[in-house]
Amino acid sequence: MNENHTITQHLTSWLLSEQISLRNMDYGGRSSDVQGELDSVEAELELVELQIADLLQKQTELTTRKNALLQELEEACDAAQPSSSSSSSSSKSSRADAVMSKQEMQRFDSTDFPWSKEVEQHLKDSFHLSKFRPLQLRAVNLTLSGKDLFLVMPTGRGKSLCYQLPAVCSKGFTLVVTPLVSLMEDQIMYLKSIDVSAVMLNASSSKEHAKTVMAGMTDPKSPFKLVYVTPEKIAKSKLLMSRLEKAYNANLLSHIAVDEVHCCSQWGHDFRPDYKLLGILKRQFPKVPLLGLTATATSSVLKDCEKILCVPQPITLTASFNRTNLYYEVRIKDSDIDASISDIASLIKNRYKDQSGIVYVFSQKDAESVSSELQKRDILAYPYHGNMDPNDKSRVHRKWTSNKIQVVVATVAFGMGIDKPDVRFVIHHTISKSIENYYQESGRAGRDDSPADCIVYFGFSDIFRISTMVVMENVGQQKLRQMVDYCQNVDRCRRSLMAVHFDEVWDDEGCNQMCDTCRHAKDFTSVDITQYGRQVVQIVELAASMEEKLTPLKLVEAWMGKGPAKRRKMIQTTTLPRLQAEAVIVRLLLQEYLREDFSFTPYTTYFYVKLGRKAPLLKSQTHTVSMKMRTTGSGSAVVSKGCSLSLQTVPLVFNHDIIVIEEGDFKTQAQLWPKLNQRLYRNISFFQISQTLLPSKLLWLYFPLCALVLKTASPRLPLGDMNENRRVPG
Numbered sequence: 219m220n221e222n223h224t225i226t227q228h229l230t231s232w233l234l235s236e237q238i239s240l241r242n243m244d245y246g247g248r249s250s251d252v253q254g255e256l257d258s259v260e261a262e263l264e265l266v267e268l269q270i271a272d273l274l275q276k277q278t279e280l281t282t283r284k285n286a287l288l289q290e291l292e293e294a295c296d297a298a299q300p301s302s303s304s305s306s307s308s309s310k311s312s313r314a315d316a317v318m319s320k321q322e323m324q325r326f327d328s329t330d331f332p333w334s335k336e337v338e339q340h341l342k343d344s345f346h347l348s349k350f351r352p353l354q355l356r357a358v359n360l361t362l363s364g365k366d367l368f369l370v371m372p373t374g375r376g377k378s379l380c381y382q383l384p385a386v387c388s389k390g391f392t393l394v395v396t397p398l399v400s401l402m403e404d405q406i407m408y409l410k411s412i413d414v415s416a417v418m419l420n421a422s423s424s425k426e427h428a429k430t431v432m433a434g435m436t437d438p439k440s441p442f443k444l445v446y447v448t449p450e451k452i453a454k455s456k457l458l459m460s461r462l463e464k465a466y467n468a469n470l471l472s473h474i475a476v477d478e479v480h481c482c483s484q485w486g487h488d489f490r491p492d493y494k495l496l497g498i499l500k501r502q503f504p505k506v507p508l509l510g511l512t513a514t515a516t517s518s519v520l521k522d523c524e525k526i527l528c529v530p531q532p533i534t535l536t537a538s539f540n541r542t543n544l545y546y547e548v549r550i551k552d553s554d555i556d557a558s559i560s561d562i563a564s565l566i567k568n569r570y571k572d573q574s575g576i577v578y579v580f581s582q583k584d585a586e587s588v589s590s591e592l593q594k595r596d597i598l599a600y601p602y603h604g605n606m607d608p609n610d611k612s613r614v615h616r617k618w619t620s621n622k623i624q625v626v627v628a629t630v631a632f633g634m635g636i637d638k639p640d641v642r643f644v645i646h647h648t649i650s651k652s653i654e655n656y657y658q659e660s661g662r663a664g665r666d667d668s669p670a671d672c673i674v675y676f677g678f679s680d681i682f683r684i685s686t687m688v689v690m691e692n693v694g695q696q697k698l699r700q701m702v703d704y705c706q707n708v709d710r711c712r713r714s715l716m717a718v719h720f721d722e723v724w725d726d727e728g729c730n731q732m733c734d735t736c737r738h739a740k741d742f743t744s745v746d747i748t749q750y751g752r753q754v755v756q757i758v759e760l761a762a763s764m765e766e767k768l769t770p771l772k773l774v775e776a777w778m779g780k781g782p783a784k785r786r787k788m789i790q791t792t793t794l795p796r797l798q799a800e801a802v803i804v805r806l807l808l809q810e811y812l813r814e815d816f817s818f819t820p821y822t823t824y825f826y827v828k829l830g831r832k833a834p835l836l837k838s839q840t841h842t843v844s845m846k847m848r849t850t851g852s853g854s855a856v857v858s859k860g861c862s863l864s865l866q867t868v869p870l871v872f873n874h875d876i877i878v879i880e881e882g883d884f885k886t887q888a889q890l891w892p893k894l895n896q897r898l899y900r901n902i903s904f905f906q907i908s909q910t911l912l913p914s915k916l917l918w919l920y921f922p923l924c925a926l927v928l929k930t931a932s933p934r935l936p937l938g939d940m941n942e943n944r945r946v947p948g
């Protein structure tokens with residue numbers, strides 16, 4: 219019995235322990251189920267949150283667009299009202315309206331002020347101008363009424379007149395603060411030529427000269443109407459400040475003009491530390507009206523300038539930035555340096571034969587190399603950059619101004635104060651670092667109001683060159699991103715993309731087909747790139763899992779199947795031509811499916827690609843990404859319609875243009891020939907079928923194709939290309 223009892227006891231405890239372990243097992247299995255479900259719910263939740271964020275962003279974009287369109291509509295209605303004044307039609311002085319009503323503002327367009335006769339007389343007799351340009355009269359009247367004013371007007375529109383004219387119509391002198399000595403010299407030379415007395419003070423002024431100027435400031439009989447100074451002088455010269463104070467007390471300091479006023483703000487693109495100290499002027503001389511002038515300030519920059527200069531609530535006049543005579547175009551830059559230069563050279567020799575222009579480059583080294591390459595191609599091109607001897611710089615400037623050389627190949631050092639009216643083209647060999655910079659630089663074209671072209675070459679690797687350069691700047695990446703978007707976005711008019719940076723709306727009508735996207739709107743089609751997105755993201759994921767850093771270049775190459783064989787097996791490679799593969803990657807970066815990651819060494823900064831915020835969205839089967847691409851015509855990358863970015867395409871790389879002919883559809887593409895012909899006529903420099911991209915079974919097409927294209931084009935080849943047209947630089 220005892221034994222039995224013991225056995226039973228053992229049995230019971232065994233059963234119990236089994237039960238417990240069974241129960242544990244059960245519990246453990248359930249817990250892993252729960253954990254699994256939790257993970258998947260969390261992942262799904264994360265995806266939903268991303269989708270919400272994406273939709274919210276879309277909502278914001280659409281609301282902004284809606285508001286812009288509403289504003290446009292309102293303005294169109296306003297313009298249709300018979301009572302509105304025509305001379306102010308280009309004004310969009312929204313902030314001024316807050317201080318002054320529209321009617322009050324329009325009063326300043328009239329010519330019945332006590333000074334109006336004198337103003338009119340000086341305009342004609344001293345400045346030899348027949349009439350005012352939009353907003354000039356209003357600015358002059360406001361200044362002469364003693365108002366503080368910020369004048370935002372596109373480069374070359376005539377801001378200087380808005381302080382020079384009030385200066386000659388007032389007692390005493392106007393103090394003009396200018397950032398560059400060369401700007402001052404230009405102005406003084408011009409004023410001298412029209413017999414307006416002006417002097418300048420800067421670091422290189424002789425003691426004797428400074429003494430004369432200072433004495434003149436407090437002499438009621440002095441002829442000086444304008445005194446130009448650098449901001450450094452104001453900041454550092456106590457003598458100058460004490461003289462200004464004396465002049466102020468004697469009512470001889472009539473106006474203060476701060477040229478290139480955006481230099482005050484770190485948010486502007488040309489910040490100068492000494493400008494930050496100019497607030498002293500308004501604090502010491504509160505009764506003197508201040509006029510700030512700029513061609514590039516956004517409203518936030520202006521707000522900043524207002525604080526720095528201590529001008530409470532100035533009136534802001536903003537002229538429209540739309541330069542209707544400029545044609546904006548983006549060209550895809552060939553990664554082959556020689557091909558890209560040849561393309562530029564061919565434009566200059568054909569489209570711009572004997573016309574004056576500027577080629578902007580990224581660095582001093584590029585200025586030297588690009589100009590020498592252009593010279594090799596018989597173009598009178600000379601470099602200009604900050605590291606050159608000042609005498610050489612002014613020699614190049616002078617020769618170009620007098621049309622002795624055709625092209626200046628310059629860094630942004632060739633900037634402020636360039637006032638050549640007949641510049642017919644501004645070509646950017648490399649994209650600018652922001653749209654504001656691009657607008658300003660390209661705006662040196664067509665100051666005479668005749669048509670001129672602004673062409674930017676958009677190169678994949680350039681994006682990252684600039685990106686690593688601006689990595690330290692506060693909003694550098696954001697601004698660069700906008701510039702890249704300007705280049706890649708063929709969804710909208712180039713002008714409208716620019717306009718938002720100036721708080722303006724330019725509609726497609728305002729463009730009047732003066733940009734490549736408006737002109738070729740029919741050639742662009744939306745292409746679904748979701749699948750490509752997934753492939754690229756997979757490569758980036760794989761690299762991350764192997765702790766490998768991917769540069770953009772490596773990413774493109776890996777995707778195109780050029781990486782190590784082992785990796786090729788693990789990823790889906792693409793047959794897209796290189797330019798399109800690059801375009802897709804840029805799109806993914808812009809849309810935040812990918813993001814940049816910087817790495818610093820003591821000598822250089824590297825740019826790597828990582829997964830972006832929106833990468834997980836691509837896991838959802840319903841999520842789609844698309845981009846517009848050119849599907850017909852000539853120009854930038856052209857792909858065949860209906861997203862035939864596939865194995866069956868035979869890309870014809872023609873210059874940097876790609877025309878895709880689908881397999882089996884060869885005959886029906888006959889309509890392409892006139893376009894090819896046209897392209898060839900314009901640009902014979904380079905013709906090649908990309909053999910790497912040509913499937914071997916279609917190789918039979920290669921030679922007949924070449925022959926056909928050359929045959930159709932030959933009767934129309936420009937003679938200039940055949941002739942030896944060598945010009946000796948000098």
Ligand SMILES: Nc1ncnc2c1ncn2[C@@H]1O[C@H](COP(=O)(O)OP(=O)(O)OP(=O)(O)O)[C@@H](O)[C@H]1O
Nearest residue numbers: 347349350351372373374375376377378379513635
């Ligand atoms: N009312 C006018 N009619 C004709 N030409 C004018 C008029 N006003 C100014 N100009 C000319 O326009 C050119 C550019 O003027 P200005 O140098 O003042 O431009 P800006 O607006 O200061 O440009 P930037 O931003 O480059 O300094 C000058 O050659 C000037 O003589």
Ligand SMILES: [Mg+2]
Nearest residue numbers: 374377378477
């Ligand atoms: Mg100016």
Ligand SMILES: [Zn+2]
Nearest residue numbers: 711729733736
């Ligand atoms: Zn347009």
